[in-house]
């Protein structure tokens with residue numbers, strides 16, 4: 001691709017009901033708008049795998065130059081990604097994976113490492129308690145790769161320690177409601193739970209709410225994943241002492257657009273592009289917030305400048321038209 005060519009990037013987003021995905025879309029749009037030859041189309045699958053397959057077919061049909069996909073579940077999206085790559089349209093998979101390696105490149109944090117971090121955090125508290133440390137794990141949607149990988153990494157650490165006992169697990173679906181009933185039942189059967197590890201902060205908050213109903217929210221420590229710097233996001237929940245910790249999970253939105261442009265320019269790219277993750281707790285929550293606030297301010301200022309630029313372009317276009325009309329007479 002020459003630099004002047006118009007570049008069509010299609011993004012198939014699994015859903016946009018939550019702030020994490022809203023941030024992913026926002027950072028993609030911002031990065032795309034920094035390149036005036038890039039046209040970004042985002043299709044939202046509303047958490048419906050059939051719709052997501054159709055969305056990707058549409059992006060193929062519309063002759064996108066490259067497609068980015070955040071697959072709701074792995075298996076149902078594998079074939080359509082394969083079709084796209086075979087048809088000559090490269091595919092970047094972001095955050096969640098498909099069932100095989102037929103994609104062009106993957107970008108996202110290592111979800112096994114996310115799970116391990118949560119396990120390590122709990123293991124680091126071992127000396128402070130007598131007897132077994134009892135843990136409940138709340139998983140993300142079955143069939144979506146972060147749910148599988150976070151659980152795998154978490155288990156790898158937990159199983160190494162005699163003192164840590166996984167008492168129960170809940171198959172959640174990433175959303176708050178899926179946690180409530182099953183956790184109520186677990187807390188009724190066990191009054192000695194020490195930790196709840198939830199695969200994201202939304203479900204962790206929901207778990208905390210259930211514990212509060214039962215008056216045990218201060219006996220249990222809650223760990224989540226995402227660490228968003230938003231209202232009721234993971235960082236605030238840590239600062240408010242609702243969560244003991246959250247494992248930071250970057251969206252990778254702007255990095256995905258940069259990666260897409262590299263692929264289209266035929267620059268060498270890694271097949272797996274791993275973004276870093278880290279534990280956020282009361283020790284570093286303020287520092288993380290400051291850093292992320294700074295990034296937000298920079299983003300806002302870029303948006304502002306882009307807005308002004310486009311207003312000036314419009315003004316300039318009107319003036320040139322006016323001059324054309326005047327010089328005509």
Ligand code: FRU
Pocket residue numbers: 018020021095096140146174199200201225226249
């Ligand atoms: C957002 C989300 C995040 C989670 C990610 C996993 O839709 O549920 O909370 O970390 O998806 O793919």
